[in-house]
Amino acid sequence: RKEVEQDPGPFNVPEGATVAFNCTYSNSASQSFFWYRQDCRKEPKLLMSVYSSGNEDGRFTAQLNRASQYISLLIRDSKLSDSDTYLCVVNPSGTYKYIFGTGTRLKVLA
Amino acid sequence: GEEVAQTPKHLVRGEGQKAKLYCAPIKGHSYVFWYQQVLKNEFKFLISFQNENVFDETGMPKERFSAKCLPNSPCSLEIQATKLEDSAVYFCASMPRIMGDSEAFFGQGTRLTVV
Numbered sequence: 001r002k003e004v005e006q007d008p009g010p011f012n013v014p015e016g017a018t019v020a021f022n023c024t025y026s027n028s029a030s031q032s033f034f035w036y037r038q039d040c041r042k043e044p045k046l047l048m049s050v051y052s053s054g055n056e057d058g059r060f061t062a063q064l065n066r067a068s069q070y071i072s073l074l075i076r077d078s079k080l081s082d083s084d085t086y087l088c089v090v091n092p093s094g095t096y097k098y099i100f101g102t103g104t105r106l107k108v109l110a
Numbered sequence: 111g112e113e114v115a116q117t118p119k120h121l122v123r124g125e126g127q128k129a130k131l132y133c134a135p136i137k138g139h140s141y142v143f144w145y146q147q148v149l150k151n152e153f154k155f156l157i158s159f160q161n162e163n164v165f166d167e168t169g170m171p172k173e174r175f176s177a178k179c180l181p182n183s184p185c186s187l188e189i190q191a192t193k194l195e196d197s198a199v200y201f202c203a204s205m206p207r208i209m210g211d212s213e214a215f216f217g218q219g220t221r222l223t224v225v
Contacts, residue, residue, distance in 0.1 A: 041147070041219070045216070087153075097158055097166055
């Protein structure tokens with residue numbers, strides 16, 4: 001089983017739609033969680049950290065469910081510019097490296 | 111600098127040739143990471159440094175891969191005797207500190223093609 005698992009998609013959604021991605025992780029002691037986005041093999045860029053209490057940044061909301069070991073990303077009112085690959089990243093406890101999921105592709109259609 | 115600088119952007123090597131990639135972390139960042147991204151978006155952790163010291167090298171294929179971060183020089187990742195499966199984008203990232211929700215800043219990557 002992979003340490004971090006994501007549905008690869010693609011998710012094709014119309015502009016204005018709400019879309020949600022989940023990501024599961026295997027190390028129950030993991031401490032830090034992030035969503036990054038990556039455009040077509042360019043460098044990944046931090047979208048948001050994921051906090052235990054959940055957090056929101058504009059149209060983006062991230063949630064952490066420790067009991068079920070998953071994190072989620074909700075995007076409201078999708079824009080064309082949201083089209084990207086969304087990478088779930090986990091920092092397992094006791095290590096100092098990021099473990100990446102394989103990414104979920106999102107395409108927002110006009 | 112204010113961004114992680116990786117050179118070269120593209121590198122083509124024949125099988126068996128050596129490849130050397132460079133990374134200049136953001137000034138003031140103590141931690142440097144190397145990742146390999148192959149076709150299907152799989153990021154593989156290779157190695158990390160705290161300043162010039164190896165921090166974690168559990169992902170390094172030891173036989174042909176080596177890496178260094180020397181004072182006052184860009185960090186480097188060297189692959190001896192490249193193989194076709196080494197074709198990937200190699201990303202370097204730097205962080206100011208290692209704890210909590212510290213963000214990793216990535217360079218633009220070096221695309222290595224082994225032919």
